[in-house]
Amino acid sequence: MFLVFSKEKITTYLVSILTVALLFCMVANFQTHKADSIETSADTGKTLPIYKVKTDEKKVALTMNCAWNADDIDKILEVLKNNDVKITFFMVGNWIDKYPDAVKKINDAGQEIRKS
Template sequence: MFLVFSKEKIFTYLISVLTVTLLFVGVANYQTKDQDIIEASSNTGKLLPIYKVKTEQKKVALTMNCAWNADDIDKILEVLKENNVKITFFMVGDWIDKYPKAVKKINDAGQEIRKS
């Protein structure tokens, strides 16, 4: 048994699928538009970071990934202290085990530490 489709039917089908897809994306985007806080969670139940918060205050959140070495930690901490800035240090992989002194310095400086 052979099914025969004309070019018109195939074109109509593709346009229909594209229209439904665009409607779905538009509705999903509209529902998240202009929310004050966007918070997401994965299927593991862990909360993910908040990426956007409406505020009149001029603030940013600074993060640093500790993944390669600890050569510049002293200078980084010095600059942060001079400018009274707090950031979050994300320590990647086995960086904590490789550089325990740097981890202690970061902690002693009152900076936030997270393991990624």
């Protein structure tokens, strides 16, 4: 028994096989990359913020931007201490220079400090 294939049939089969192979590669590539990762091509030396972390625990991350004044820092630190809560304080602009006593209180309370 002989099978006769025309150029058109061979081309159709070849395109179909290549399409299936391409789709397979795309799915395999998608599965290997984490959905939560961010890929960049430029090395800027900056770290990207973490927006979420996979965990089965019920947790939340709290942050506070220190940008205006330091009037309520004592009250805020007291509430955090009474509830055994740790947060990250982001110091905006020259806030650190304007309110060094508040920065020391935040640090002494064991809270995390970052400059934004």
